């Protein structure tokens with residue numbers, strides 16, 4: 001009998017833990033693959049995406065537990081410090097040399113700490129790389145605990161937290177801190193927030209919405225120095241008084257181990273092909289450390305499924321072919337979805353008919369009601385969109401974009417969320433087609449939820465257990481609850497005691 005493949009995984013974050021889970025699901029007795037996960041964090045696999053919920057107080061640490069996002073708890077607290085590719089071993093910080101047949105790098109990303117005077121001065125305080133008093137990042141559970149303490153101290157004395165960086169994470173954290181009762185100012189060097197995803201008009205509308213929800217902003221200014229006990233010095237000569245500084249200054253793929261052992265590394269992370277193999281055929285990389293769509297959990301979890309299928313031999317030809325990019329802002333009171341690439345080289349194209357196969361651009365601006373929609377099409381395919389305050393349109397457009405389906409010719413109706421009956425309705429009942437993605441993080445469609453229902457999952461909780469829907473960012477929880485209610489109402493089998501095993505025709 002063949003010996004089991006000895007796989008060592010470096011990194012016990014969300015993707016390393018999911019790889020472990022997906023491997024066990026395919027090979028429960030570890031007959032084909034014996035997997036060891038080594039991770040620096042004391043508890044692995046917890047739901048990092050939900051860390052802002054800990055700040056607002058809407059979630060507890062138990063809500064982030066690995067089991068809740070479909071992972072087994074992996075407690076290792078082991079840092080890997082080197083890879084010997086010739087000997088096929090890894091060295092751990094506690095002095096062990098562990099052999100591997102295949103090595104998987106799932107080392108994730110780290111906060112990019114700007115070279116700002118005052119960030120590293122005194123005390124040793126945490127994972128973020130920033131060590132000055134009152135400064136933290138928000139990447140790990142330890143960071144979130146530290147930030148909670150900082151925020152509570154600031155609230156107690158009526159002081160403010162400065163958030164450096166007005167990208168998605170900075171805004172989510174700022175909104176969560178406001179919900180905790182802390183005064184917050186976001187400092188961002190660009191003229192508007194989320195400038196990587198939004199054009200200027202959308203950025204301005206979002207800025208207004210944030211202001212309404214209590215998030216103050218200082219835009220177009222750069223931080224020049226952090227002074228503990230005083231605040232953040234800005235390049236316009238002013239000082240923003242603040243008791244704490246949260247760094248949301250971007251994430252950088254953690255490629256240190258890969259670089260040290262000579263693997264190919266690009267600007268976005270460790271170079272991998274569509275089999276998630278690095279420049280060394282015995283080493284794979286996935287998740288935020290790899291250059292295959294880092295930064296969002298859905299691609300990382302899809303990659304974990306692909307690699308598990310390959311390692312266990314379930315599907316030796318499995319390939320990761322990319323994930324349509326959809327970014328949502330998790331900020332109470334604001335609905336924002338960004339699809340693909342909404343930027344066009346000539347903004348003056350808006351309102352003009354496309355020439356020679358160029359992009360077609362449509363915009364709808366309603367700043368007073370904090371609504372903005374922009375649609376970019378190439379031919380009849382949606383290639384980018386910004387959808388702020390228009391949830392009905394977002395629901396339909398995300399489906400079109402996911403499927404790569406042709407857009408209806410009535411573009412205005414499309415932007416108003418009225419163009420797609422019965423396909424795009426945005427609701428979870430009859431109007432929604434089976435292929436529609438309900439849980440993006442876990443790539444769960446309405447059809448998969450319906451099948452789970454017919455297999456006996458009779459509540460939103462049971463549907464979550466069966467499919468993992470809702471266990472990522474949790475944004476689809478309402479949709480899954482509605483779907484469960486709709487199925488209970490319409491499925492004749494749901495009233496029977498014994499669960500059905502096949503779908504009725």
Ligand SMILES: Cc1cc2nc3c(=O)[nH]c(=O)nc-3n(C[C@H](O)[C@H](O)[C@H](O)COP(=O)(O)OP(=O)(O)OC[C@H]3O[C@@H](n4cnc5c(N)ncnc54)[C@H](O)[C@@H]3O)c2cc1C
Pocket residue numbers: 010011012013014015016017038039040041048049050051052078079080081106107108109138139140169254257286287288289294295296297298300330473
């Ligand atoms: C606050 C926050 C909110 C987010 N919200 C969203 C969201 O709403 N939607 C979304 O799609 N994505 C979101 N993300 C991004 C998402 O969390 C990441 O895409 C995901 O965590 C990537 O998983 P990973 O396992 O690749 O990396 P990570 O989760 O970063 O895990 C990497 C792990 O590897 C360990 N490690 C690194 N080096 C070593 C070593 N040498 N030895 C041992 N262990 C090592 C690290 O300690 C870490 O535990 C968010 C991220 C943050 C921080």
